[in-house]
Amino acid sequence: MRLSFMSWRDYFDGDTAIDIGRHVTGTRTIPARRTFYREGEPVAEFALLLEGWAFRFKLLPDGRRQILSIALPGEPITLHTLWTDRLSFSVQSLTELQLRLFDRQALIDRMQADGTLAFQLGEAVARELMAFENRLTNLGRRTAVERIARLILVLHARLKQCDLVEGETFPFPLRQQHIADALGMTPVHVSRVFSELRAARLIGRVGGSLAILDYTRLLEVAGP
Amino acid sequence: MRLSFMSWRDYFDGDTAIDIGRHVTGTRTIPARRTFYREGEPVAEFALLLEGWAFRFKLLPDGRRQILSIALPGEPITLHTLWTDRLSFSVQSLTELQLRLFDRQALIDRMQADGTLAFQLGEAVARELMAFENRLTNLGRRTAVERIARLILVLHARLKQCDLVEGETFPFPLRQQHIADALGMTPVHVSRVFSELRAARLIGRVGGSLAILDYTRLLEVAGP
DNA sequence: CGAGTACTTGAGACGCCTCAAAAAGGGTGG
DNA sequence: CCACCCTTTTTGAGGCGTCTCAAGTACTCG
Numbered sequence: 001m002r003l004s005f006m007s008w009r010d011y012f013d014g015d016t017a018i019d020i021g022r023h024v025t026g027t028r029t030i031p032a033r034r035t036f037y038r039e040g041e042p043v044a045e046f047a048l049l050l051e052g053w054a055f056r057f058k059l060l061p062d063g064r065r066q067i068l069s070i071a072l073p074g075e076p077i078t079l080h081t082l083w084t085d086r087l088s089f090s091v092q093s094l095t096e097l098q099l100r101l102f103d104r105q106a107l108i109d110r111m112q113a114d115g116t117l118a119f120q121l122g123e124a125v126a127r128e129l130m131a132f133e134n135r136l137t138n139l140g141r142r143t144a145v146e147r148i149a150r151l152i153l154v155l156h157a158r159l160k161q162c163d164l165v166e167g168e169t170f171p172f173p174l175r176q177q178h179i180a181d182a183l184g185m186t187p188v189h190v191s192r193v194f195s196e197l198r199a200a201r202l203i204g205r206v207g208g209s210l211a212i213l214d215y216t217r218l219l220e221v222a223g224p
Numbered sequence: 225m226r227l228s229f230m231s232w233r234d235y236f237d238g239d240t241a242i243d244i245g246r247h248v249t250g251t252r253t254i255p256a257r258r259t260f261y262r263e264g265e266p267v268a269e270f271a272l273l274l275e276g277w278a279f280r281f282k283l284l285p286d287g288r289r290q291i292l293s294i295a296l297p298g299e300p301i302t303l304h305t306l307w308t309d310r311l312s313f314s315v316q317s318l319t320e321l322q323l324r325l326f327d328r329q330a331l332i333d334r335m336q337a338d339g340t341l342a343f344q345l346g347e348a349v350a351r352e353l354m355a356f357e358n359r360l361t362n363l364g365r366r367t368a369v370e371r372i373a374r375l376i377l378v379l380h381a382r383l384k385q386c387d388l389v390e391g392e393t394f395p396f397p398l399r400q401q402h403i404a405d406a407l408g409m410t411p412v413h414v415s416r417v418f419s420e421l422r423a424a425r426l427i428g429r430v431g432g433s434l435a436i437l438d439y440t441r442l443l444e445v446a447g448p
Numbered sequence: 449c450g451a452g453t454a455c456t457t458g459a460g461a462c463g464c465c466t467c468a469a470a471a472a473g474g475g476t477g478g
Numbered sequence: 479c480c481a482c483c484c485t486t487t488t489t490g491a492g493g494c495g496t497c498t499c500a501a502g503t504a505c506t507c508g
Contacts (some may be wrong), residue, residue: 058361060447068362072280083343083350090359113345114229119307119335126307132356133312133367137282137362140408146465176485184364189464191487224285368496399454413496415456 018120022108023102030093032173034081037078046104047077052097053173056089057181067182069131070094070155070174073162079124082108095172138186142223147183148193149222150201158213172210197221226445239357247326254317256389256397261302261315270328271301276321277397280313281405291406293355294318294398297386306332318397319348353390363408366447373406373446376427381438396434421445 025045028039028198030036030052037043039058054071068089071077077091082104111118158171185191196201199221204211212218251271254260254276258356261303263282263345278295288354295301301315313376335342363370383394400414407414421427434443 025416043336058357060361060365063298066364068357068360080350080353084354087352097244108343111341111346112339112418115334115336115339118339118346120334122335122342122346122349123307125346125353126304129304129349129356131314132353132360133282133292136356136360136363137284138294140290140405141288143285149496177486185380187468188463188489191489192464195488224441366479374477401454410497411455412457415454416496 019072019179020102020107020116020117023106024100025103028099028103030097030099032093032095032097035090035092037087037089039090040088040089042085043078043081043087043167044104046082046102046107047099048102049073049077050076050098050100050198053094054091054097055094055178055182056091065181066184069128069135072158073164076124079128080122082111082121083125092148094178106170120171142184144185144189145193145196145221146223147185148190148197149202149218151179151183152210152212153218168212168215169206169209171208172205173208229385234382240340242348244326244331244341248314248324248326249327252323254321254323256319256321259314259316261311261313265311266309267302267305267311268328270306270326270331271295271323272300272326274302274322274324277318278315278321279318280315280408281401281426282313289405290408293352293359296382300348303352306335307319307346307349309383318402347443349407366368367410368407368413369417369445370447371391371409372403372421373442375403375407376434376436377442377446389407392436392439393430393433394418394435395432396429397432 022044027050028047037178049071049074049195054077056068056077058066058068058072060066071091077099078087081087088160132182138150142150155172156165156168156170159165162168176187176194179189180190194203198205200217202212202221204213247270250388252271273295275297278301279300280292280295282290282292284290295315301323302311305311335345354364362374366374379396380389380392380394383389388394400411400418403409404411404414420430421442426436426438426442426445428437
């Protein structure tokens, strides 16, 4: 068996086939809205997201939540636990999802022996890193509208990679609270910005889906 | 020759001795305030910071700048270019600094053959990643005072690792413009917050150095 | 000692937040 | 299929934190 890490990153398209099939230990189905990994916990398994949406987040002791990233089908959920014993974030499902589980220790052992595998997995972490560089720049130096427009554009591009976009419409299971926690704002303000984008006919909503109505102008709104 | 990556990260102390001495190609001295790597450029070398301070940053086309991280002695400057050909950020020196240069291609080749090396370097990237998770959380969910207090505390802890702290005083070559660009604020506001911290006798300034006068209360100000 | 760079301070504006309440969806069971 | 409840979104009014602009002060280095 051969699994493909098809993950779109802000910086470049990646398509690295990594052969870790022999270490599969099982499959797991998780209902929507479940926190299935918690920050600080040790993790014994390595999980690949086969289907559904999830998000990684950190919780401050006083309840403030920061969403670090969104995981889409094809991505490893907790890649970096191959190098550290404890989770640095929690993970929650947005939709029902399916995970493929691997034997973490066997993977670690094989990395030590197989330079090519270790290199490929290292490359995946390096890409994650570059995505974080972009997110940090967005949070630190972009306005609320720019951040939201970019989030939509990035999700659109990533979903296209997984063939989950029809026309310019794609499933959108995020609540405005999620967007707020991902982009460092309040749900109230997210609502206002979304209203503006909708009023300007740049985006539209149909049920649980989102449509990009005017790609060019949305790009302009997303800023330099 | 044996080089030590002694880098403090928000999450845990690290001390991994990585044996890459055989690939040294030279040493380079760079004066203060020079942008010596530029986003988008290909990099042929792998550089380790021996002495001095530098910072990594991204520039938006309209001039907005986001400082991604600060590099202190002992750290690789552009670790992730072992996996990608082009720089995802620029790097500028704060003080005069000294770099040790390595043969990038030889390192890459050796990683493919030597799983242990690839694994160790992967671990270093994974740590960088976790540091970015914390920075993102700070930017997204913390107030200006909390961010500044944490920056001071983190620098203090990292410098202690390099034995660059005397008492509770350490060299501080950052201008307020740098702090602003690192923490997503304006230099004017940085100045106001610094004034408050100084007025409250939590920190003090002597020449190019910064002193933590009341560690406990600074920790409180840094938030939960 | 002069010139440039960094820092400070003040006044006013704006973006985003808070609190609060109403409206709109979205499931569920009768 | 409707009535209900719960969650999510929308809307309004007012406030706070941070920004902008601008002028003045303090460094630093030749």
